Amino acid sequence: MKILVTGAGGQIGTDLLPMLLSRGHDVAVYDLAPRPDWCPAGVEWMRGDISVSAEVFDAVKSAAPDRIFHLAAILSAAGEAVPHRTWHVNLDGTRYVLEAARLFEVQQVFYTSTIAVFGPGLEPPVGDDVPLHPTTMYGVTKVAGELLGEYYESVFGLDFRGVRFPGLINAGIPGGGTSDYALYMFVDGMRDGAYEAFCTPESRIPFMYMPDALRAMIELSEAPKEALTRSIYNIAAMSPTAQEIADAVRERVPGVNLTFKSDPKRQAILDSWPAVLDDSNARRDWGWKHEFDLAAMSDDIVPKIRELIESQGQAEGAHV
Numbered sequence: 120m121k122i123l124v125t126g127a128g129g130q131i132g133t134d135l136l137p138m139l140l141s142r143g144h145d146v147a148v149y150d151l152a153p154r155p156d157w158c159p160a161g162v163e164w165m166r167g168d169i170s171v172s173a174e175v176f177d178a179v180k181s182a183a184p185d186r187i188f189h190l191a192a193i194l195s196a197a198g199e200a201v202p203h204r205t206w207h208v209n210l211d212g213t214r215y216v217l218e219a220a221r222l223f224e225v226q227q228v229f230y231t232s233t234i235a236v237f238g239p240g241l242e243p244p245v246g247d248d249v250p251l252h253p254t255t256m257y258g259v260t261k262v263a264g265e266l267l268g269e270y271y272e273s274v275f276g277l278d279f280r281g282v283r284f285p286g287l288i289n290a291g292i293p294g295g296g297t298s299d300y301a302l303y304m305f306v307d308g309m310r311d312g313a314y315e316a317f318c319t320p321e322s323r324i325p326f327m328y329m330p331d332a333l334r335a336m337i338e339l340s341e342a343p344k345e346a347l348t349r350s351i352y353n354i355a356a357m358s359p360t361a362q363e364i365a366d367a368v369r370e371r372v373p374g375v376n377l378t379f380k381s382d383p384k385r386q387a388i389l390d391s392w393p394a395v396l397d398d399s400n401a402r403r404d405w406g407w408k409h410e411f412d413l414a415a416m417s418d419d420i421v422p423k424i425r426e427l428i429e430s431q432g433q434a435e436g437a438h439v
């Protein structure tokens with residue numbers, strides 16, 4: 120199958136591209152950044168801006184994909200610094216991808232939504248169908264993107280589906296999200312021996328290890344349409360406090376100094392998100408089941424980050 124991945128230069132794409140290739144797909148990328156060193160051979164890398172409609176249309180026309188994984192977005196913390204641009208990239212970008220999919224007869228658009236669609240005051244575990252009142256521009260654009268995709272599905276018959284990801288953790292590049300403290304505890308903790316988290320130790324939001332997140336994308340994208348009762352699904356894996364994540368790092372990285380200094384802006388974003396998600400619709404409709412809890416993830420990720428630090432850490436200015 121021919122698959123186009125937008126924004127593949129970010130946190131998810133780094134791990135998604137090799138997985139798609141290993142499954143025998145023909146993969147093309149549309150990203151603002153130039154082709155990075157880690158990009159596997161065999162991937163066609165097209166440079167372009169997701170917020171420029173003509174460039175998006177040209178890319179989709181030329182790649183002629185069967186399926187698009189639409190990852191390009193500005194995340195929550197980064198987005199609050201540039202809300203106008205975030206609207207343009209996240210929402211206009213999604214509109215261009217959906218319209219290009221309609222024009223050039225792409226079979227499916229897979230959308231990466233987020234826990235940031237939720238706002239404060241929801242009783243955990245928070246299900247799929249609750250009032251959505253996000254407090255960040257990122258969240259606002261993701262709610263609107265979900266609705267726009269559903270519009271394209273009902274009016275034009277596009278196969279639109281996606282997941283609301285928890286904060287994602289992988290041995291890779293943090294993406295400007297408010298959930299990045301978890302990843303930095305591992306990466307900075309191992310590389311620098313210390314990290315000061317920008318939240319309180321009690322902060323609790325849903326997280327997921329990247330291999331589970333990738334598997335969710337593949338499994339939902341391949342699920343028979345008749346089995347699905349909705350377009351967008353909550354998915355969950357674990358909901359550790361920041362303290363519990365720090366303890367998991369300390370157990371595996373002796374001597375690491377992890378401290379907390381809450382940043383009011385980022386803390387307010389974290390506090391507005393649900394502590395725990397209800398993902399029973401995903402479990403029932405397409406058999407979603409996470410594999411990694413905090414302990415299993417920590418055991419798996421520590422050697423991978425060590426390897427990454429050894430391979431990249433000595434390169435000048437490298438920041439894994």
Ligand code: SER
Nearest residue numbers: 194195233296297298
């Ligand atoms: N990880 C994202 C963020 O923090 C949430 O989807 O913005």
